[in-house]
Amino acid sequence: MFRYLKLYFHFFRNCLVRELEFRFNAFLLSLVHIFWLGVMLGSVTLIFGQVDSLAGWRKEEVLILAVVGMLFHDITEMFFIGGLQRFSYFIRHGEFDFILLKPVNSRFMTSFRYAEFQNIFRIIIMIFVLASFLRGAGISPSIYEWAGFSAFFLAGLIVFYNIFFMVITTNFWLINVFNFNDIFDRFLSAGRYPVDIFKGRLKPFFAYVIPLGLIGTFAVEIFLGRARLVSFWIAILMVVVTSLLSELFWRFALKHYQSASS
């Protein structure tokens, strides 16, 4: 475990050094991100110009959820999306060979070799915005509520990592599943709204099976004092099942790796 933490530190360090080469890029991306944050908050405000509540959620509650959803997005981009996005390229060009040749868990190398460090500025901004929205809504969570929120948030990250890891694993056969990031973005955008907006049979499907609820709804409900026990069990179940499935699928796929010609 310590070895992998040390390795991760080195990956992270290399990515930081690389990004410092392109300082202006990081600055520009942060500006674009602030713009999208404005658009997101603006769209929530627009919706609440027409209605008083959204599936039982007040405006300030939805704003908190929107910020948590964006924070979720930024953290995934910082820690594993960069690596997973490059996977298709590595398979097509045979550079995955070098990952397999290293005496390190190949899944770890694939997922965490490229951290997008520039997201750190965005994450800091989002944490400040979240704190300010919580204050604005008159919510001051206890340490237990913060712990519960963090646990749900982490479970969501693990589940989404596992799901998208399974998607990129199909590259072993399909070679070019390049646009998965678009699908990923759509899911994350949908997760910025309360899952209660889905009605009837769709609700359990989108809340638990996809599972959009884990992006933010379940975590934010802890702050709002509306936590559901079923969400807790679903989160644990999803973490275990997706971890197991994605690992088995990865091992199976490795046996079908054909490499690229020289």
Next chain:
Amino acid sequence: MAVISVQNLKKFYKVHQKEPGFWGSLKSLVKRKYYDVKAVDDISFEIEEGELVGFIGPNGAGKTTTLKCLSGLLYPTAGQVRILGFNPWDRKNQFLKQISLVMGQKNQLWWDLPAIETFNLNKEIYEVPTPQYKKTLDELVQLLEIEDILKVQVRKLSLGQRMKCELIAALLHSPKVLFLDEPTIGLDVVSQKKILDFIREYNKKHQATIILTSHYMGDIEQLCQRVMVIDNGRLCFDGQLSDIIQKYADHKLVSLILNKEVDPKVVAKVFPVKEFNYPKLVLNVKRDQVAGITARALEQLPVADLSIEEPAIEDIIRELFTGKDYA
């Protein structure tokens, strides 16, 4: 005990075929035609510790696929392989820490960072102790003379400089078994020589077992005593390089320097001329006729100088692949 042992290794691929053009792409979208490619077809060999073996064959013969099977990248269709006592496809860390694969056309260096950053990362990945790392790095950097480019971003290096850095990245953990897949491809003669000298030195110093593939026969001639020839996935020769000449070259080259011009047409009627550029005349003579034809040439032609040579190994291999007669 052999360091590398390969028994009846087979690797077949299913490849889909597409007719050219847009219509072909549409058809392939609906119905794809697949066929089997026998990349490696039942090959067996053993290599002892410290051997430097040349692995040659035309494009698509199965060289790289074999190396990828040996390094555990590809699961074979059939057969058994043991490298240093390990099954490569288990990809155990202990195995991976003792081997290295260098591919001349691919790179593992971080593109936007100086090479030294990749070296430092590999130190951590292979868990090389700091004193050993420093010693090995100093030694490799001096041997390849790249002190001044260590801190330059990889994308700004020339192909030759990059290849030298690739070699260092692959050798920092002092592997006992090294697979070199065309390490000199695209390099100029100076860089080529430097890399070859380095491989020879590394093999001698570390008693490393090395398999080298190259399209340049010069590389193989300079470094390897033993060669394996592969074509269409099958091993068609495994032995001493000098045996290839004995086995496949049934001719010798008799080179004559003439001191007076003669009519090329007349000479061609009487002698088996390979090339004639006055004053040099080269005859391609069957081994059992060398004495007779040489004596006749001395008698009938104005010869100033004469030498008898084996044909170039490159020519023999070319003829071997073109003629496809491996009997």
